[in-house]
Each structure stands twice: as structure tokens, then as C-alpha cells.
Amino acid sequence: MDYKFSWIYGSKRWKPYFGDEVDKFIEATKKHVMMTQNSNEILCPCSGCKNYLAWKDATIIISHLIIRAFVKDYTVMIQKKKLKNKITWTNL
Secondary structure, three states: OOHHHOHHHHOOOOOHHHHHHHHHHHHHHHHHHHHHHOOOOEEOOEOOOOOOEEEOOHHHHHHHHHHHOEOOOOOHHHHHHOHHHOEEEOOO
16 A cells, blocks of 8 residues: 555544545545545545445545545545436435
């Protein structure tokens, strides 16, 4: 695993460092989604949603990542493959 992304699996999810990195991840993801898809929905990479569910509210994704963790073997390529299969939810 690239050292740059070792926080995804190597950090304690309840520690402030993990939350800071999740915030950076969400901001980068928002920019990417707006540029590539002209959308404000983000696929959630948590172990429960597994990049199949998209959310407009980033706080839902943040809470999922802190509570559930990232899906096993998360990579950007997984996200790109599964864009066609997404299910969109606006709120719980």
C-alpha cells in the first residue's frame, strides 16, 4: 500500500488524525466528482455501502467511514468500475 494512503487502514478510526484525513479525502472526492461527473453525489467507500450507494451529504459518508471503516482493498479503480451500478440516496 502506498504510504500516502496508509491512514485508510493503519490508523485508529476514533483518533483525530483519521478524521482529519477523512476530511481531506472527502474534499478531494467532491472536487473530482464535480469535475468528472458534474454531480454532487459521492459514492460511499465504507464497508457497508461498498461504493454502491451515493450520498449528497458528505457528513453521512464521514460518519460511515469512522464507524464502519473503508471497504476492504479500497482503491480508486473500484470506484470507477462501479459508477454504473450506483444507487442514489439523498438522506436516511
